[in-house]
Amino acid sequence: MRSMLALVVLLGCAAATLAQGDAPTASDRITELEAEVEALRKERDALRVRLAEAIEILRNLGYAAPEPVLAEPSDPMASPLAAMRTLRQRARLELKPLARDTAEARQAYQRAAKAWVQTMNDGLRGERQWLVRAIRVDLPTSGSAAARARAELQLFDAASGAPLSMPMQVGVPSRVGRRMAEAGPNVGWTAHVRIVPSIRHNPDRLERGPFDHPPFLAVEVEGDVGVEWLRFEEAEVPSGFFPPLRDADALVAPSGASVDSGDRSPARQPR
Numbered sequence: 001m002r003s004m005l006a007l008v009v010l011l012g013c014a015a016a017t018l019a020q021g022d023a024p025t026a027s028d029r030i031t032e033l034e035a036e037v038e039a040l041r042k043e044r045d046a047l048r049v050r051l052a053e054a055i056e057i058l059r060n061l062g063y064a065a066p067e068p069v070l071a072e073p074s075d076p077m078a079s080p081l082a083a084m085r086t087l088r089q090r091a092r093l094e095l096k097p098l099a100r101d102t103a104e105a106r107q108a109y110q111r112a113a114k115a116w117v118q119t120m121n122d123g124l125r126g127e128r129q130w131l132v133r134a135i136r137v138d139l140p141t142s143g144s145a146a147a148r149a150r151a152e153l154q155l156f157d158a159a160s161g162a163p164l165s166m167p168m169q170v171g172v173p174s175r176v177g178r179r180m181a182e183a184g185p186n187v188g189w190t191a192h193v194r195i196v197p198s199i200r201h202n203p204d205r206l207e208r209g210p211f212d213h214p215p216f217l218a219v220e221v222e223g224d225v226g227v228e229w230l231r232f233e234e235a236e237v238p239s240g241f242f243p244p245l246r247d248a249d250a251l252v253a254p255s256g257a258s259v260d261s262g263d264r265s266p267a268r269q270p271r
Contacts, residue, residue: 077128077195079155079164083225087120087199087217095218113220114201124197124225131158131235132191133242134180135167149177153191161241176232186242188235199223 024032076086098112099105132153140147148171155164172180180189198214200223208216215224 077124077126078157079130080168080195080225080227081165083124083195083197084215086124087197087223087225090120091116091218091221095221100219110201110203110220113218117199117201117221117223120199121197124195127192127194127230130164130191130193131156131237132189132232133185134183134187134189135185135245137177137181139177139181140174147174148172149174151177151180153189156188156242158235170229172229172232179234180232183234185245186239188237188241190233190235192230192232194228194230196226196228197223198226 075082077083095109095113095116098109100109132155134151134153136152138150140149151170151172152167153170154167156162157164180187199217199221200214201220202222203220205216205222206219214222216222
């Protein structure tokens with residue numbers, strides 16, 4: 001009887017050992033997930049290339065490419081538009097519902113508005129890295145080391161390739177502009193930037209107004225978001241990552257046009 005029990009126990013232990021050996025370990029599962037992620041990345045890159053080719057075929061057939069649909073990133077500092085959208089949404093949710101119908105309520109509102117301004121100026125300030133594409137570069141005619149070029153840049157989401165902004169004019173050092181001009185429009189650049197909110201409490205600002213300058217955020221609150229472009233580094237992007245340019249002449253190339261000396265450059269210039 002004891003021999004039979006021992007045999008049963010041995011068989012049970014052997015079965016348990018075999019079952020444990022067949023079960024995947026955490027390391028095996030991580031390896032499988034990494035392989036799946038890499039396969040998805042390759043598939044995404046291939047789809048981007050096919051999309052770029054399809055757009056180019058349509059352009060050659062005379063169809064105009066549609067205006068880009070700007071993505072709405074979750075990061076409130078993914079772009080100047082994202083920062084302003086965050087400010088407007090938070091002002092609508094946090095300030096607009098507050099009462100102002102009595103003297104006491106107006107005083108309480110002013111205290112809340114001043115605190116909100118301070119919170120936003122502190123909370124949205126910071127440095128970020130943005131992926132940009134140089135669409136066009138106008139180089140200065142002056143050979144001075146202090147001369148500045150004007151680059152037309154557009155922001156893109158580094159993961160999805162979706163545009164995050166319309167093209168914007170940015171003053172850059174002439175040597176940076178030359179690097180962008182030599183690289184061409186299909187090269188990505190990592191822009192190191194500092195976001196600088198400029199929000200203030202203005203007790204006389206009660207409505208948007210015809211010119212809306214500075215932008216109206218809430219009653220007695222106005223302001224916008226500035227960007228200091230600190231430096232640029234070439235970024236690695238897959239082939240076909242950026243959509244083809246609609247205008248064949250809008251390539252990154254030295255134009256010889258001088259840059260307006262009145263360009264408002266940030267306090268700290270890109271290197």
